[in-house]
Amino acid sequence: MNDDNSRDLYDRALSVMPGGVNSAVRAAIEPYPFFVQKGDGGHVIDADGNRYVDWVMGLGPLLLGHDLPEEVRAGIQRNASEGPMYGAPTEIEVDLAEFVVRHVPSVEKIRFVNSGTEATTSAVRLARGHTGRNKIVVMQGGYHGAQESTLVEGDADERGPSSAGIPVSFSDHTIPVPFNDEDAVREVFEEHGDDIAAVLTEPILGNNGIVHPVPGYHEFLREITDEYGSLLIFDEVITGFRVGGLGCAQSELDVTPDLTTFGKIIGGGFPVGAIGGKAEIMEGLTPAGDVFQAGTFSGHPVTMAAGLETLKFAAENDVYEHVDGLGDRLRSGLSDIVADQAPSYTVAGTASMFKVIFTRENPGTGALEGESEFGCVQDPDSPRYEYAPKNAADVSAAETDRWRRVFWGQMKERGIFLSQNQFECQFVSYAHTEADVEETLEAYKEAL
Ligand SMILES: *Cc1c(COP(=O)(O)O)cnc(C)c1O
Secondary structure, three states: OOOHHHHHHHHHHHHHOHHHOOOHHHHHOOOOOOOEEEEEOOEEEEOOOOEEEEOOHHHOOOOOOOOOOHHHHHHHHHHHHOOOOOOOOOHHHHHHHHHHHHHOOOOOEEEEEOOHHHHHHHHHHHHHHHHOOOEEEEEOOOOOOOOOOOOEEEOOOOEEEOOOOOOHHHHHOEEEEOOOOHHHHHHHHHHHHHHEEEEEEOOOEOOOOOEOOOOOHHHHHHHHHHHHOOEEEEEOOOOOOOOOHHHHHHHHHOOOOOEEEEEHHHHOOOOOEEEEEOHHHHOOEOOOOOEOOOOOOOOOHHHHHHHHHHHHHHHHOOHHHHHHHHHHHHHHHHHHHHHHHOOOOEEEOOOOEEEEEOOOOOOOOOOOOOOOOOOOOOOOOOOOHHHOOOOHHHHHOOOHHHHHHHHHHHHHHOOEEOOOOOOOOEEOOOOOOHHHHHHHHHHHHHHO
16 A cells, blocks of 8 residues: 555654644554545545545544535535624524524533533533532543643542643642442542532543443432532533434433533534533523633534534434444444454444454453343443443553554555544444445454
């Protein structure tokens, strides 16, 4: 596979951009990433003309794939050509807000921003303003964007910023706990309960190999936050409008958060974020309330049009049926391959999310009898239950180097573009086909 053009582009990029990229994970590929020339349905074509089945899909935003349906394209073009933005409100913002409020039960009001990072930053500020408390509880291995209050590592007893450049005082106020561990959360509330503004969590860890909640975990978070007068914030930047269809993961889990952060799909492929929730809490944002929030590009008409037309298209077509169906086919095919060739590995995911986690522990029985159909959910009745990763430490203990340094390149050689490391999720889009799935399963069979 020739990659001369990508190599030359990366060489140029290294001279003018830190690490040669504009977002760190893109450089996880060694020795250099391929540069994309264009998308085509469920595929991308790189700068040297190589074609790949694309399971990265922008790392989440592209529910419909690369060729946008006519309605979506028309909405984008109309709003781009009439003048890109105004610094004054437009109708399309109201249209998208109404759509979200209609479909996501916990969202009575919504504020649009420009990235998931901005959404979680504002949600944390709003939770602090609303409760008059400073501390937030987050999950180890959860990701809430590149922001000071959530870039934290360690545990409740010993923690610090996970990046240079962040004052330790931020991590004093942010307490990381292991996902799926009720006792750890209970202990933190017993010690700090009256100071905790919110628990902030992804419903499913989507930036950490995909870790599913064990039954009852989110119900427990709902109860303990209510008990202590703290807010429960779901970060649905990945799962929003992907898991649970238009009702999002919270509708599938049947747990109602106080606030929800959105991003990715809600902007139809353009820069976006949003915070939604109970009217009484949302009214805390300026100018209704006193928690400052603002943005020059917030509610950008082109983004709003892309988001609205994408979600309307999903509401009126068999989008979720298609992507979830192919997701099931991928996960069951992968479960068969893994059972045969790498029985210690774990197939994770739900709806249109999937990942093979290179877990090391080997139940030693090959294909497990009674294994839940796709070998991927936290089903206490499955014999694989105790081996399914429950938290970030379990995923970090996997063969992460083999995944990134050996396996990723083997898949690329076979024309399959997977996300850049063991931790980032992969996504099915409406443009993917059964043939893409079969080709991908063949490649896994050879590369695993
Ligand atoms: C991607 C992501 C973010 C950050 O969104 P950006 O648009 O990259 O700032 C926040 N939370 C979750 C769960 C994400 O997956």
